[in-house]
Every structure is written in C-alpha cells, then in structure tokens.
Amino acid sequence: MIVMEPGKRFGRLILLELAGRRNGNALWKCHCDCGAEALVEGADLRSGNTKSCGCLMRESAASRLQLFRFTPPRKPKRKSRRYLTFPFGKS
C-alpha cells in the first residue's frame, strides 16, 4: 500500500497537496522536477502511469527519435570458425 501524502515522490513528481477529486479519484497537485506543476490522479501515480507533468514523455519521445536517427553502424559478426587457406602440397 502506497501512502499518498505531501512530499511523496513519484518519478519526477512530488506531491504538493490534495487538489480535489476527479472520477472518484483523488486529484493531487504535483510539482515536477522540470519546474512545472500538474494535477494528477492519485491512481495514475500509484500505478506508475504518470511519472511527470508530461515532460518525461516529451523527452523520451525525443530520445527515441535520436536513437532512430543515430543508429550505430552494425558490427560485422565475427566468424566462429576460421577457414584454413594454407596452400597445402603446393610449393
């Protein structure tokens, strides 16, 4: 059981105060590491669905884009067996 109380951290969000209710769920006012504030349902925080004001998603989307753009060149697979190419019997 995760206790929801001011000061508690979920990802980048720190609970500030209970802001009300939405759809029967507690709505928390949160402060994000990026400096923004967000209203997040407590259920989303506990389940890990929401870990930031939305900046995390924007950043990970950007880094995915970078990964896609800067894919390192594929390393050639090392051959497990060496083929002997000595010129046997020829001199």
Ligand SMILES: [Zn+2]
């Ligand atoms: Zn943020």
